[in-house]
Amino acid sequence: QPMDGSSFQCVILCLCSAEYPDLRKHNNCMASNLTPAIYAKLCDKATPNGYTLDQAIQTGVDNPGHPFIKTVGMVAGDEESYEVFGDLINPVIKERHNGYDPLNMKHPTDLDSSKIHSGLFDERYVLSSRVRTGRSIRGLSLPPACSRAERREVERVVVDALAGLKGDLTGRYYSLTQMTEKEQQQLIDDHFLFDKPVSPLLTCAGMARDWPDGRGIWHNNEKTFLIWVNEEDHTRVISMEKGGNMKRVFDRFCKGLKERLIQERGWEFMWNERLGYILTCPSNLGTGLRAGVHVKLPLLSKDPRFSKILDNLRLQKRGTGGVDTAAVGGVFDISNLDRLGHSEVQLVQTVIDGVNYLIECEKKLEKGQDIKVNIIPAHH
C-alpha cells in the first residue's frame, strides 16, 4: 500500500532528525530560523547543479556565532539556492534586512548617479571615500559551490569584459597565480591585494578551495577603480579615492558597472526584482552596496549619544581596518547599514546626508555647542 503524505513526511522527519544539526549554542540568522520541519522539507532537495541544504548551512553549523554579533550562517551555492531553499532563506533575509519580505516586496535598482546632490564633503574631516558592491555572473555557480572550470570561466568572462573599459577606467588584470613579486609588493603597498580567506565563516563555506586558482585583481591605471575576481563573490567592485568627493566616486562606480560590457559577450548579472543583485551571502543582496568614508569624529565619537545618532541615520561604524577593528585617532569608517529594499542612489544619498550631519555635530561640539539628537534627516 503506498504511504500517504503524512506517513511519508513522518519517515522523512525520522531520517532527517538523525541528521538535524545541534544548534543549541548557536546565535546566527540560520540557527534562529531553521526548524526540524523546514529541514525535513528541504533536506532531500538540490538545485539543478546539485547544491544541497546541508552545504548551504554548513558555515552556520560550524560557526555558532558571537553573543554580540549576529552572523548570517548560510550561503547560496548558486542563483537557484535562493528559490530551492526559500523556506529557510526568506525568513533569514527578513531578519537580516530589517523586515524585508522577498515574497511580497520588490527591490529598486537605481544606478543613475546624476541624482546625487551635496556629495562633496569637508575634507578637513573626511579623509577618503569609497563605494563597493559585488556582481555575480548568471549561469555559473557561486564561490561556495563552483568547480575549478566554472571559476576559471568567471575569471575569463570578467577579464575579457574589463578590457573594454576606456578613458580613466583603462586598466589591467593581475592574476594571483601569475603575478610577479614586484607586482605583488605594489598591490600590497596600494592596499589592493586580498589574501586567501582565513575567516572560518568563509572557509567552512568552501570559498577558499583551490586557492589561488582563478583569482585575481583588476584595477585602473589611476588606482581609483578596483575589481576582485573570485574572492567571496564572483566579483567585488570598488571605487575609491582620497578626500571627500563621494559624488565622483559614485559616478565612477556606476560607469564602471555598466552591464553592457558582459552583455555584448552573451552574459548577464544575476538579478531579479525580488532580491536585486544576487550574491553569495544573503547579507549582500539587493544593492550589495557599502558606501563609506573615513572621517575624523574625535569629539562626537566620545559622546554617549553617538550610537543612537548613527542608528537614526541608518549608518554603522567600523574601525579603519575594516569590520571588527577599532578606530584609531578618532577616525571612523562610517557606512550605510542597509543593502536591500533601498536603491543604490538612495543608500549613497543616505550616507552623504548622514555624514554631512555628523560633521555638523562635530563642528558644534568643537565650538562647545550642544547637538540635538531628535533631528531626523529629511529622507528617512
Next chain:
Amino acid sequence: MPFGNTHNNFKLNYKVEEEFPNLSQHNNHMAKALTKEIYAKLRDKQTPSGYTLDDAIQTGVDNPGHPFIMTVGLVAGDEESYVVFKDLFDPVISDRHGGYKPTDKHKTDLNFENLKGGDDLDPNYVLSSRVRTGRSIKGFTLPPHNSRGERRAIEKLSIEALTTLDGEFKGKYYPLKSMTDAEQEQLIADHFLFDKPVSPLLTCAGMARDWPDARGIWHNNDKTFLVWVNEEDHLRVISMQKGGNMREVFRRFCVGLQKIEEIFKKHNHGFMWSEHLGFILTCPSNLGTGLRGGVHVKLPKLSTHPKFEEILNRLRLQKRGTGGVDTASVGGVFDISNADRLGSSEVEQVQLVVDGVKLMVEMEKKLEKGEPIDSMIPAQK
C-alpha cells in the same frame, strides 16, 4: 559531504583540461601521481556513497605542501574510495609506503606475546612509552565525508562498546559538547583532550565539519588507555604510561583493541580491514597497522652526533619533538617512533622501536663516557 563537489555530473560538461587542478607549485604524493589521464579516467566515477575524485584530492590541491616534508594530499571518504580510485591511490600508496605493490598482502599481528623483550628500557632515559593506532567502523563513511547522522551513530556504537569494558579497561566517556569545565581542565592536564583541528590538511578535507557534534574522549580509570571518537578517524586508540615498559603498553594495546573489536563485530559493525591494505583509515599514510609506537627519550648527545639521522634511517625509526609532529625537541628529549605502517605487522613495528631505542640508549651512555659508537652503528633493517 564536502562543499562544491556533489554536482559531479554537472562538471562533466567541462573538458578535462578545464577542470584539471593547477599543481605546478605542489609537492605532495597526490600531485606527483595525478596525471590528466588518470583524472580523465576517474572524474566521472563515484563511490556508492557519492564520494568523488575531486573530493578525495581537495586537501592536496589546497595544500601545495612543503619543500622538505612530503604530505599525502589525498584522503578516502569511505572504504570503497581505495577501490574506485585505485588508479590514483595505488601509486600514492606505493610512493608513501616504500614501493608497496597493488598485489602485496599486509600481515596483521596483534599477538603481544610475539614481542621479544621491551620491558626493560632504562627509565633514566625513556620517560614515557606510547602506542597508538586508528580504526574505522565498517558500514559508515569516513570523517571527510560522513554526515551528522553517521557520526552520531558511530559515537553511539563506540560508547556502547567502550562502556562494557571492565577490569583494567573500566572507564568513562566524555562527549566534547557537554563536558563540564572541571572535566575539560582535567583532560587538558592529562594531555588527553584533542582540539578542533586547525591544520588545513584536515580542515580542507572536511574533517572538522559540525564540530564538536558527536566527538568525544573515552579513557580508563587508570588513564593508561584512551580512545578518541570522530577526530581524524572514527576511532584513535592509544595505550600509554610513564617509563620504559613498552611491553606492557603494547600488551594493553592489543588486549584492549581486541576486546573493542569483538563488541563492534557483535553489532555487525566490525573494523574496516582488507588483506591488501590492512586496517583502512582516512589517510593513506595510516594504512596497514596505522600504528605509531614510540617513546619520549633523552638523547642529548646522540642527537647531536653527525650520524644520528642515518642511525634512525637504518633502524626504520623517525624523530619528532615532544610536542608531536613538526615540533622541536626540548632539552634533548625526542619522540622516537616507527616510520613504517604498511607491509609489516604491529609486532614487527613495535619490535623495531624496542630494539632500536635500546640500542640508542646504549649509544647515549657510551657518548656520555666519551667513547666512540662507530662499531655500534647498525646495518639497514
